[in-house]
Every structure is written in structure tokens, then in C-alpha cells.
Amino acid sequence: MKAWWGSGEPWVWLAASTVALCLLMVFSLLAFIAVQGLGFFWPAPIMQAMHHTPGTAPTRLVGEIYHQDEVPVSRLTKAWQAPFAAHQEVTRYLIKVGNREHYGLDFRWVLKAHLQDIQYPPTLSVVERLEWGNAYGDIEALQENGVTIAEGEAVWEMLESRLQRTRDLRQQIKQIEKQPLGRIHFQLEKLRLQARKLSLQHRLTPEKIAEFETQRREQEALSQQLHDQLAVLHQAMQRDSLLLREMQGQHIVIPLAKVVQIIQPNRLNGMEKLHYYGLRLWHFVSSDPREANTEGGVFPAIFGTVMMVLIMSIIVTPLGVMAAVYLQEYAKPGFWTQLIRISVNNLAGVPSIVYGVFGLGFFVYLLGGNIDAWFFPEAAPAPVFGTPGILWASLTLALLTLPVVIVATEEGLARIPRSLREGSFALGATQYEVLRYTVLPMATPAMMTGLILAIARAAGEVAPLMLVGVVKLAPSLVLDNNAPFLHLDRKFMHLGFHIYDVGFQSPNVEATRPLVYATAFLLVLVILVLNLTAFWIRARLRERYKSLETM
């Protein structure tokens, strides 16, 4: 024992355990996020039970078991503690009962011991709605203009086609609202700004006023037409409705216009569940958020993240590559080079929030404010570029990720064997030509690595974005079909900020938690894929250069 102790062997084991602990943390965390995030879309069975709390009449409870935990009896309310021993632990369920318009909250904590007669009847339905969250219950009838046209099982035969009809109508309405109507609003605003600009320059003649007026009238007439069309469509959408009997026997009328999807999860087999799983997953990544971000999808957040990262890449790549080339190919070792290296290191080490503060002060207020004063005086007092927006966010993040690109590119450049450069020089190439035709092409994968790492970093960064352009709900996307198509002044949504906002600023934390896990999973997935790609490219690159070295 003593010899073993003295050999240091136990300490080696102890040291190894730290690595084991780190690895465990990383991979269990990733697994945890994946399970939580992906589990959310699986159609959960709907339970029905009699809820019998001491001293009250039993009531029927219908809903999904959302979460289960063990609580000590001492933490329960007085009324519920009665039959249990003080130090006992009891099982508690969090049940999503839905029907928020009736019960105020979607969720209810109940004790397992208080539930009797738990069943999973196949007739129970879950109605995913555009408003008020899910509704649970038995579908009793289908109505057309308030008249029942099908009851019981017959409903299901007619439901799908009618749902499809409402979906089509909704699609049409959305088309009109987004495209022609959106464009008219955009044109009207443009006219107003043009008029204001001319008046500021004292060039607003009566003829011009008349011209603007006619144009405005035209647009408004068009808009009126579209509104009429919309009214007809809305009217048509209101035709069908469902009659649902919720858990306590009340009847709820749900217009199909408000329904996203209806399923009877207890009746589905594995394949069908998989189908709905895929469908829900697709909805999540492709649709807009609803109900103050607590439901629906994250499409605008994905779109915003991608756009911001793209604009950032355009800015950061040339700058980073140039700096790396300078450091590696041009700079002579000395004070300035050392200073630049220290700067690169410091740029990497400066807290991201400081970039946010700098971006807000310098880009938004100073640059943006001056751009507004020079180019958009007609918009005042509303700021155009003098307010946080995607351009400033991209610029700020470009600054933040600059060292990432520099370091990765430099590494790639450093690995290119000297002999290759010497060969080019010997053939009479200028420094530029050596770079252009020999060094840079070989370093392209390294630059790619740098860019990918920069993108991964930018996609996960939230703190500076909160100051320079991210919002919880952006009214319009950065890219649309109104000239100039790319609106760099607009605010945008971002996956990372979406997690913070929905997870911490939402009124109904329990309800949104799975959504946050799903968003987190999406973000982690994107970032891991990016990072692994970068690792892979880098590893391949090293192999290749190794073989070159030996040549």
C-alpha cells in the first residue's frame, strides 16, 4: 500500500478522473440537450384520469404528462400533506391541460396519489391552435356556419379536406398580406419620405404635390381592393368550426380558421407518430413564432442568424486574410509586428459585451447618426441607420471574429513549406505572384477553417447583439422583394437571443421550456457541425502539409 502510494500511481488515477469528468460533462450535456430538444416534437399520449384531492369532489383531468418528479411531503401545501408521513417523498406530475382561455394556465401540478382510474382513450384529441395554445378533449361535431354537419367518428372523414381548405385560404391571405399589401405600405412610406425630402430642400412645388397625391391615391385604391379581397377570404375561412368537449364537459367551439393541426395521439401507431414528429419538426424550423414567441416556429430567428453571419463573413474574410498574410508573409519581426500580435491576442480576449458597447456607441450612434443626418434627413425624427440594425450587428461581430480568422489563416500559411515559396521565387515570381498563385490557393482550406470557426462563434454570440440590433420579434425580414431587397437598417431575430428571450423573459416559463430546448438543440447542432467541419478540414490540411514537408 505504502509503496503504491509512494509511486504516485493514485495521483495519476486522480488526475485521469478530472479528464473523465470533463468528458462526461461535455457529452452528457450534449446528450441532454438532444434528448430534451428532440423529445418535444414526439406526439405524447393524452391521459384521462379522475383527480381526487382530499376534501373536494373528484374532477376529470385530461392532458399530457409533461414532467414528473419526486417531492418531499413537507414542501406540499397543508391540505395535500394529510395522508402522508412527514419525511415521505411523493410522485408529482406536471400535466398540460391546455384550454388556456378557460383555465388561465396551461399547466397543473397534481400528485400521483390523487389520480385514479388513469386511462388513455383513443378518442381524445389534441387541437393545436393559432391562439390560446393547445386544446384537449373529445371532438363531438363539425359545424358549417354554426350548423352541425357531422358527429362522432364521421367528423374525421370530413375534417382533413376542410382543414386543407382553411390552410389554403390562410396561405392565400398570407400571400396577399405579405406581397402586394406589404409592397403598397412600402411604396406609401417611400412617397411620404420623398415629399418630405423635397420639402426640406424647398423644392416641393404644387405640381410635385399633385403628383404625389395621385400616386398616393392609386396606391390607396389598390390597397382598398386588396382589403376587400381579404375580407372575402376571411369570411370564407370562418365557415367551419369544431365542437370540442373539454375535460369538465364544457363545449368549446373552435373555428377551423384557428386550427393548425388536430391529432388523436393515443390512436397513432409508430409510423404515424414518426410522420407527425417530422411534420412538427418541419413546422418548428419553417414557421413564424406565435403567442409572443411561446409557440410556433423559429424561422425568422434562423433566417436572421444566417443573414447576419453572411454579411459578417463578407466583411471579416478579406480583412482577416489580409492581416494574416501581412503577419506571415510581409512583416519583419520587430516592435510593430509584436504589437500587432499582441493586438490580435487582445482582440480575441476582449469580452464580447465590450464589443457590444463599442458597436452601439461607435457604429450605431456615431456612424449611424451621421449617416442619417447626411443621407436621410427626411426620415427624422425616426432613425434609419442611427438605431441598432443588422449592418451594425454584422460589423460588430466581424470585429469580434477577426482574430479567429487571422489565427486560423496564419496557422495555415505557416504550415506551407518554405520550399514551395522558394521554388516560385526562383522562377522569377514577384511576392504578389507567389502569394496569388502558390501560397493562397494552398491556404484556402485554412481560410475556410477560419471562416467556419468565425461563423460558429458569431452564431452563438448573444451579449453584443443585444445592444446592436437583435429584437425579440422583428416585424419584417431583412431580405424581401421590395427594392433594395436587402434592408441593412432593419432589426433581426437571432437563435441565441431567442433562447435567452423565450427562456427568461417569457410569462409562461413552463410552457416554453421545451421550445427553448428545441431551439438550443438547433443552435448547438449548427455550431457543432460547423466546428467539426473546421476540425476535419484542419486535420486533413495538417496531413497534407506533413506529406509535403517530407517531399
Place this chain on the structure above:
Amino acid sequence: MSAFTSSPPPVSSEHDANSRKRLWLNNVLGYATRIGGMSVLLAIALIFFYLLYIVFPLLSPVELNKIQQFSLPAPTRGDTLILDLEERALLAARFTRSGEVIYFDPQTGDIRQTQKLLWPDKAQLSTHYFLREKGIAVFGFDNGQALVVQNHYGFHYVDNQPVITPTLTYPLGKSLLNLVQEEALQLIHLHSNEEKTSLATFTKTGRLLLRTYTKNTHFLTDEVELTDSHFELNLESHASIQHMAIDGMQDYLYLADDAGRLYQYSLIDPDNIALLQTHQLDAGTRITQMHMLLGGISLMVGEDNGRISQWFPVRDETDNVMRLQAIRSFHAQSAAITEIIPEQRRKGFLARAADGSVGLYHATAHRVLKVSRLSFQPLHHLALSARADHVLLEDAQGLSLWQIHNPHPEISWSSLWRKVWYESHSQPEYLWQSSSASEDAEPKFSLTPLAVGTLKASFYALLFAVPLAVIGGIYTAHFMAPGLRRLVKPGIELMEALPTVILGFLAGLWMAPLVEKNLPGVFAVLLMVPLGVLLFAWIWHQLPHRLTARVLPEGWHVVLLLPVVALLVWSAFSLSEPLEQGLFAGNMRQWLNSIGVTFDQRNAIVVGVAMGFAIIPSIFSITEDAVMGVPKHLTLGSLALGATPWQTLLRVVILTASPGIFSAIMIGMGRAVGETMIVLMATGNTPIMNFNIFEGMRTLAANIAIEMPESEYNNTHYRVLFLAALVLFVFTFCVNTVTEIVRHRLRKNYSTL
């Protein structure tokens, strides 16, 4: 590579157009790349200097400039009693001894309007007082009558030009008030708010009378009805009262006599007006002026030696009575203070002394902003605009208008970093409270709790991360099999890629409740994992060597330990419940509270683990590199001399790599100090001043993230947040630069070894 830059580019002997073009392109792109390289330097310098540029005005000196001078308007209408200046310095008023109000343009002195006050026919004016923030003037006469009049400036635009219309109203009725019968009023004072007006007067025969008018608005007819009640105070001494002040709530009456004594009377119970206490100022000093500061809590007392002291009531622990206490004093002027004018939107004030000097002060920041002699003649009157950016001054020459540039008086070294005694607090404190419910609250801009919070968060993060990452890094470099290392290193570096917003979210919403529920388990992990691992190692050692060697090649401990560690952590957590029952009476939280330790759900443990998780990869990676970089011949030499691998590690490897390990820890600290999202989400963000592991904190970075979006461009709060960013920047800059230099030296050392 740099060797080639100095060599002249090869040029073909013909010097044709093509080679000129090649040369030109080469030069141009060479310069472009240089600019690209310099842009990094530029970026970091730009960030630093821009932050500095925003912060700098906090320290800029106050400027006071004369912009206009003119003679007294309508000098024949009598001497000035009161001088008043409108908010934007667009109109000024002069109340004269003959009972007239002369409104004039403070830029030119042109008379705009004259109004006559309700002046008694026979009586002579004996005293007056002006409540500047409300524009209420009260005049006392030698026949015992008094007049209360309010001066109000209406403001609107006509053709984009601001137009000011002054109005005079009589808030206590349009008649003279009969305070006493045929007795001259020697001193008069008043305070007024929406519901109540208190009027105090001191008569020639030494009687002190108090009158309160309560305003009752009839709830149906909106008719205003005034009910008044009056009291006569029993003065305990017969000294002659020189100055009076009533606080904002009209709860206290402060009196100063001619012997340097200060009295505090409580008016809370009108039927029992009591003297709470008497203060005697330093021997030989006399009180020459007294005025309430904005908010009506602090009393500023000016003395004949030029000293100004701030007093406010502080709760006396023994009998729970608020007693006046001296808080701080300013001694920047050398002659008797003759007038104190508080600013109307900040806790600053202006003081005029008998020698013609005017001082600008800020109370909370304990800052003398400027003292200057504005005139070589005695100053008669002073008026300060509500925005505190213009002063109107009357001396024997006439009137002059001065502009004050004083944007950030509330910031000083002491208000940022030292304890400050704030109004209504029982002792000096470090407080950060940038926004408050009421307009006249003191700004509380102490960065100390935020800095302490930042250090606390990074301390616990390092406490968690350093042992794991440093030991792990050393093990990976020194003992681990190369094949396994190629997998483990990227695996841990993957941690770095995880966005901190996800770590913060998991920490706040998942880990915090988990830790709260299994608190004893968390501490059990600390004990059980190392002991369990040692036990396992011993058992493993006891197994026949032939078997163990076959199962586990050298350097693959980690693989074997993965399930062991997982099992140990799990069992520690399942032991949590019995431990809690056995040691902490079933609830560790309550037990902690009972021994006086506060417990928050989102506490330093959660932050430490989550942020530790975020900084492990950088520390791990750099440590591993440093250990790997130790020249092989050193370790081999040590081993050849008969040292065990463990001895080699301790005596040779760690010693050589220690600068690298040091810089790894520094880098980790730099990251922890600036990390925002994790602290933002995993703590309660309360600015507190302790290192209790069971409580949260608010860090500089989180504070910026929370408050920056709401702060107004270029105001003091905005600039203080920039200062916080600058502090973070400078701190991380120093840490990173030191680290870089250390690593640079290390690399040099390795290469020479």
C-alpha cells in the same frame, strides 16, 4: 518568410510594360496587405480610444462663461427682492421692493411685461422668502400680514419660436394673510406640495408661529377648498432665530440661531410639536444660510467661514426616531455663505459667498465642481435656471447672464468606488441603483458591488475550472496514450464551441433547481469522487497485473474511469436525500437560513460550475500545449536518472511548464471576467457585496447587458456604463498582454533548451 520581403522583386531585363505592371501590382498589393495588418492595430486602438472618448466627459471640468451683460431693467421701480430665471433662460423676473414684478429678456435686458402684486397700502415689507423650485414667493410685512404668490411660466410654440407667458397666481387666496395682530414679521418661510402648505414665521417679539393649509379638492365639483390650522411653538431658548427651513414632507422644521445652533423640530404630530435635538456647530461659527436640497431631505447649512455642510435625518436605532445628522461638508469658499440655491433636477447646488465668489457643488458625489469669483463687486442676487445651465447675477453694475457647462456632476472617484452615505440610509454604503422610481432620488453609481460581483463570479468559476482543467491538461499531455489524446483533446475543445447562452440557460433553468434540491449531494460529489476514484485505483492495483495490463494499456485510465466517475456522481446525488435528512433536519436550505446564511436559487455554485465549464477548454488546451512543449530530453533525462514518471512530472515537467500553466489560468480568468450571458441567466443579478457561495451577484458585464439598452445616449448613466466597459477592457487587456509576454518568453526558453 520575411527574408524574402527584403530581396528586390525579380524583374525581367527587358523592362517591358508587362513587368512594370507586375511590379506595380506587387507594390500596391504589398501596401494593401500592410494596411490590412495595421487594421488590427487600428481596431483595438479604436475600441480603446472610443471608450475613453465617451468616458472622458465624466471628468471634464465645469465651465462657467459670461454670455451677456446689461444694466438693471427698470431700476426706478425699487431694489430687487427676488431674481428668477425661467427653465430655458428665455425669460427672467425681478420682484421689487415696491411690489412689482418686472419680466425681462435675460439675453438683452429688454422689459417684456410688468405686473403689480397685491401690496398692502400702509405696511412696510419686513421679510421675504422664495421657494425657487415651485416659484412661490412669500412676503412678510411689519403689520403682521403676509402675501403668498406663485410665479409660473407657460410655454408654447408660435411659428416654431418658443414663447413664454408668465402668470402670477395666489395659491392661498388672492388676499393678504393676517398671521399675527400688528406685529412685524421678522422671518418667514414656507414649503408647499400638492396637498399641503406649511408657513412658518418668526415675529419681532420672538414668537414662532406655524400655519398649515391643507388643500381639499371636492371629489365631485373639483372645487378647491383650503383649511388652515395654526400652532405656536414654544422655543426652548430665547436666542434670535436667523434662518428657517421646512423639509419636503413637511415633517420637520429646522431653525438656526445667531449662536451657531441648529434645532430640529418634529411636525409629524401637529398637536405635539417637539424639539428633537439641538446641534451646536464649531465654536465661533455662525450659520449664515440654510436651504433644503432637491427632494427636501437634505439640509444644506452655510456658515460664516465659507463652509457648507450637509445634514439629513437618520434613523436612531435606539428609539426609532429620525434625527438630523451631519453627513459631509464642503469648504471651498472663504467668506460667509450668503445664498444657497439647489439645482432642480440633480443633487447639486450653487452657493454665493459674501466675497463675490460662487461655488458649484454636488452633494452625493461630495464634489466641489467649481469656485470662481464672478464679480469684484458684492453680489446682490443670483438666479439659477431649472436646467441648471444658466445663472443670472445681479451686482452693483447690473445684471449678467452666465452659461454653465456641467453635464456630469454626480460622478466622482468617491461616488464610483467608495462608500457613500445616501439620503434615508442609516450608514454609508456601496450601492448600484441606476434607475429609481422618483425623479429626485440620488443617483447611486457605485461600481464597487459590480466589480466585487465580477471577481466573485470569476473566483468561483476558477475554483471549479482550474483544478479540473490544469490537472486534466497535464495528465493528457504527460500520461495519456497518444491515440486517445487525439480524440480527447478535440472532445474537450468542443466545449469551447458551445454558445454561452446555452450554458447560461441550462444553468439558470435546469441546474439551479437541481442544485437547490440536491444541495448536500453537490458537496458529497466533492468528497466522493476523489475518494471513490482512489478506492477504485487501489482495487485495480490489487488485481493480478497480467489481467489489468491486458484490459488496460498504459495511458488509457480515462476510458475505464468514465463509468466509474459517472457512477460516483450519480451515487453522490442519490445520497443527497439521506444526507439532508440526517445532517440538516430534512432541508439544507432552511438549515442554512437558520444559521444565518442567505440562500438564493441562482447562486455562485451554479455560476461557478456553468462558467467554469465555459473556461475549462481554454485552460485545458493551453496547459496541455505548455506541457507538451516541454523538451523531450528533459523528461527522458529525468526518467533515465531513475525518477518515476510521477516524480518527473512534479520536479521537471510542471516546473518547466509553469509559466505556460500560469498564462492558461490568466486566460481563463480573462474569459470569466468578461463573460456575460452565463451570469446574466444563472444569477439573480442583484448587486451585492459578499462572497457567499449561496448567493448570486451582478457582474460588470451583465450589468451592461441589462442596462445599456435602456440608457439614454450620452447621459451620465450611459457614460458610466461605458466606464464599466472600459474597466473590463483594460483589465482583460492587461491580463492578455501579460499572458502573451509570458508565453512568448516561454517559447524562447523552450527553443534555447
